[in-house]
Amino acid sequence: xxxxxxxxxxxxxxxxxxxxxxxxxxxxxxxxxxxxxxxxxxxxxxxxxxxxxxxxxxxxxxxxxxxxxxxxxxxxxxxxxxxxxxxxxxxxxxxxxxxxxxxxxxxxxxxxxxxxxxxxxxxxxxxxxxxxxxxx
Amino acid sequence: xxxxxxxxxxxxxxxxxxxxxxxxxxxxxxxxxxxxxxxxxxxxxxxxxxxxxxxxxxxxxxxxxxxxxxxxxxxxxxxxxxxxxxxxxxxxxxxxxxxxxxxxx
Numbered sequence: 001x002x003x004x005x006x007x008x009x010x011x012x013x014x015x016x017x018x019x020x021x022x023x024x025x026x027x028x029x030x031x032x033x034x035x036x037x038x039x040x041x042x043x044x045x046x047x048x049x050x051x052x053x054x055x056x057x058x059x060x061x062x063x064x065x066x067x068x069x070x071x072x073x074x075x076x077x078x079x080x081x082x083x084x085x086x087x088x089x090x091x092x093x094x095x096x097x098x099x100x101x102x103x104x105x106x107x108x109x110x111x112x113x114x115x116x117x118x119x120x121x122x123x124x125x126x127x128x129x130x131x132x133x134x135x136x
Numbered sequence: 137x138x139x140x141x142x143x144x145x146x147x148x149x150x151x152x153x154x155x156x157x158x159x160x161x162x163x164x165x166x167x168x169x170x171x172x173x174x175x176x177x178x179x180x181x182x183x184x185x186x187x188x189x190x191x192x193x194x195x196x197x198x199x200x201x202x203x204x205x206x207x208x209x210x211x212x213x214x215x216x217x218x219x220x221x222x223x224x225x226x227x228x229x230x231x232x233x234x235x236x237x238x239x240x241x
Contacts, residue, residue, distance in 0.1 A: 007177065057166070062173025064218070065211050069138070072207050106180045113176060 001075050001085045001095040004066035006103030007110060011059035018056055021049040031129055045125055055114040062110065137201055139178040141208030145215065146171035161228040167219045174211065 029045040070076040075084055085091035149167040156162065186193045196204070224232055 003181070004177065007173075054169070057169035058173040058176070060173070061166070061170030061215075062175075062177045065142070065170060065174035065215060066177050068211060068214055069207060072210065102180060102184050105184070106177045109180055110173065110176050 001091070001098050002070065002083050003098050003103035003106060004063045004070060006099055007059050007107045008063040008067075010107045010111070011056055011063055014052060014056045014059060018049050018052045021047075021052065025049055043129065045129075046121065051118050051121065054117060055111065058110050058114060059107075062106075137196075137204035138208040138211065139175060139182050141205065142171055142178060142211055143175045145212045146175050163219065163223045163226060163228060166222050167215060170215045170218065171212075174215075 025047055029047075031043055031045060032040050067076060076082060077084055081087075083095065085095035146168065149164060149171055153160065153164040153168050156164065182193075227233055
């Protein structure tokens, strides 16, 4: 009925946090990488704000397409109060129940997927930055 | 059906993004994020529906299936429109800019 509002709210919060982080944390951590040929190069690790953008992208994108689905089903309308379930107390209770179950699970699963992506990217970064033994 | 169509769109967009990376300047990432985000959300919806309907979930009425398929295609089209608008606004290859600004010989 309005389950997409929960991930959309998380998207708003995550976007605000990201904007604040982008202002305070200007660059990612700089590290020296030793290449196979013995040369060293300076590389920059992906800043956390950039990784947080992955989460906001998933949340905003998903919420936008799900909002369209709700318009399709006539659950969201372009006039006040925008949610048809708001007109009837029984529908309103059902809507709130759906938001607290389906909506919260959606937000949690998206966050879990994102955490998995952050963990995987950290492992990839770590492997890429590990000094490799020089052959020969 | 909506979930399936959206998931296939997400997979195709991701494969195309990977194929074009790292030089790819078609902003395909936005399509991947949108379709994956929606697919994950619809997956949750499907799990809750399955918990309620059990095996009946996999045998929808033809009319419902058609409506869901129609919705899935509409969602994919909406995603493509959002991506196209974003691509033209960002104009990473400068095509729009070049078309709008005439250079003096």
